[in-house]
Amino acid sequence: MDASSSTLTNYLPPEVMEYPGKWLVAEGSSGPEDVFLFFNRVEIGRFHEKRRLPGMLLVRDQTVSSRHCVITQDPDGRCIVRDMSRNGTRVDGRRLTPNLATELELGQVLSIGKTLRLRLDGRPPAELIAEPTGATTPGNTERTLVTVLVGDIRNYTTLVRMVDSTELQESVNRVFSRLEAEVQSFGGTLKEFQGDALFAFWEKGSNGCHATQACEAALHLKKTVARLAADPSAWSIAGAPLQMDFALATGYVMISGYGNDGALSLSMVGESVVLAFRIEKLATKKTGPIIVCPITRKISDEAFKFKDLGMHQLKGFDEEQNLYALVKAKK
Numbered sequence: 001m002d003a004s005s006s007t008l009t010n011y012l013p014p015e016v017m018e019y020p021g022k023w024l025v026a027e028g029s030s031g032p033e034d035v036f037l038f039f040n041r042v043e044i045g046r047f048h049e050k051r052r053l054p055g056m057l058l059v060r061d062q063t064v065s066s067r068h069c070v071i072t073q074d075p076d077g078r079c080i081v082r083d084m085s086r087n088g089t090r091v092d093g094r095r096l097t098p099n100l101a102t103e104l105e106l107g108q109v110l111s112i113g114k115t116l117r118l119r120l121d122g123r124p125p126a127e128l129i130a131e132p133t134g135a136t137t138p139g140n141t142e143r144t145l146v147t148v149l150v151g152d153i154r155n156y157t158t159l160v161r162m163v164d165s166t167e168l169q170e171s172v173n174r175v176f177s178r179l180e181a182e183v184q185s186f187g188g189t190l191k192e193f194q195g196d197a198l199f200a201f202w203e204k205g206s207n208g209c210h211a212t213q214a215c216e217a218a219l220h221l222k223k224t225v226a227r228l229a230a231d232p233s234a235w236s237i238a239g240a241p242l243q244m245d246f247a248l249a250t251g252y253v254m255i256s257g258y259g260n261d262g263a264l265s266l267s268m269v270g271e272s273v274v275l276a277f278r279i280e281k282l283a284t285k286k287t288g289p290i291i292v293c294p295i296t297r298k299i300s301d302e303a304f305k306f307k308d309l310g311m312h313q314l315k316g317f318d319e320e321q322n323l324y325a326l327v328k329a330k331k
Contacts, residue, residue, distance in 0.1 A: 008116060010047055011036045014055040020077040020122065024057070027109065027117040036118075044068045044112055061113035063087050068112060069096075071104060071120075079104040079120060087113070088255065095189045095203060095255075102184075143252040145204040146268075147214040147296055148276040149188065151179065151221060154243040154283075156196035163237050172196065174234045175225070175242065182224055186217035191268060197277075201268070203255075211250050211299035215326055218246050218290050219304075243289075247280035248326070249273075250295040278314045279323055290326040297324040304329055 009026070019039035026034040036042065036057055045051065045068045047058040059068070065085040073079045081104040083089040083096040090111035096102050104110070110118040153159070159168055176198060180190050183200045191199045202210035202217075221244075228234040229242035253270025272293070279291045287309055297306050306324040313320050 008060050009034075009036075010052060010058045010060070012052055012054045012056065013037050014039060014042075019073055019075060022073060022077075022079060023121040024071075024110070024118040025121045027119060038071070039073065041070065041072050043070045044110075059113055059116055061116065064113040064116075069110070077122070081110065094184075094187050097190050100190070143270075144255055145210070145251070146201045146253050146255075146270075146272065147203075147211045147248055147250045148253075148268075148272050149183070149198070149200045149202075149214050149218060149246060149248055150276040150280045151198040151200075151244050151246045152280050153196040154245055155240075159237070159240055163240060167236060171235050171237055171242075175228050178224060178228060178234065179221055182221055183217060186220065187213050188217055201253075209299065211248075211296050212303050214248050215292070215296065215300045215304050216329065218248060218326060219329065221246060222289055245280055245283035246290045247276045247278075247283070247292070248290070248296045249276035249279065249293040250299060251275070251293075274316060275314070275321070278316070279312075279321070282309075282312065282323065288325040288327065292324050292326050294322050294324070302330070 013036075017039040022038055024036040024038070024042065026036075038055060042055055042057055044057045044059065044064075046062070046064045046066050047060045048066075051058060065087070068085040069081055069083045069089045071079055071081045080101045081089070081091065081096065082101055083098050085098070088095045090096065091102065091104060092108050093111070104120055106120055106122050108120055110120070112118065153172070176193055179198055183190050183198075186202075188200045188202045191201060193199070200217075202214045204210055225242060225244045232238075235242040249272040251270055251272030253268050253272060255268050275293055279293065283289055283291050288307070291309065292300075292306070305327040307327055309323045309325055311320040312323050
């Protein structure tokens with residue numbers, strides 16, 4: 001931050017509790033007014049005079065939601081952050097999935113609104129309520145460059161007819177739980193699960209190149225699916241092997257949270273979203289399980305080997321798309 005965060009934030013420290021003390025330290029802080037002590041909980045939201053309560057960090061930024069995010073701490077010192085905002089909360093550049101509990105580790109940086117960056121610290125510094133009005137948070141109208149990943153269970157409709165629904169759902173839940181962890185470990189954000197489909201994305205501003213991160217993640221997801229397919233404790237449906245196809249598409253989208261009382265989920269609108277869902281349906285044994293759009297391939301060409309699948313006319317697109325199969329990393 002170029003200027004002291006004290007001009008941007010307002011904070012009343014809570015009473016001391018029998019919890020390990022933690023601090024949110026504003027990047028570029030210049031004094032104790034830029035260091036925010038908390039114990040079991042701190043809530044971050046948009047500034048309003050009547051909300052000045054202990055343990056509430058209020059930000060003078062209209063892109064920050066009234067209830068933006070909450071950090072809670074267990075008695076053993078483990079911190080969890082939960083995003084509830086319209087315009088998103090990021091940890092080390094990765095957008096969090098709304099209302100999903102995510103562990104926040106010491107040294108990681110929260111990005112709030114346009115300029116506020118807060119680092120979680122467990123050491124003391126050298127120095128040391130619902131908004132009553134009907135104010136709304138204006139949405140972020142900037143387009144964001146992302147790489148979308150869609151993963152779909154092959155022959156799912158057939159599985160639904162063949163397999164007990166409870167057994168199928170339990171297997172799908174176990175598999176997707178593992179895949180969700182993989183997506184996050186490679187810096188991606190899980191948008192949602194849609195029945196038999198996984199929908200995630202990497203955006204500009206994540207650590208590293210979003211397209212190459214997504215390609216690397218897709219290759220690891222492919223390997224993970226193969227392992228889970230051979231593990232009866234994960235995929236328990238005998239005689240119906242687990243197979244998944246993936247697609248990657250890069251382009252500009254609009255992202256925002258939606259929901260009446262805080263963000264319930266993410267809304268994402270853009271051509272790359274439609275493209276990813278379209279090209280995933282083209283995957284076969286012949287193409288291989290991972291298909292990418294030409295932009296993803298162009299950005300990631302130096303790091304990965306691709307196979308040209310030729311031109312394809314896709315529903316809803318005026319021009320043919322030259323698609324590629326992601327084969328492997330070059331190194």
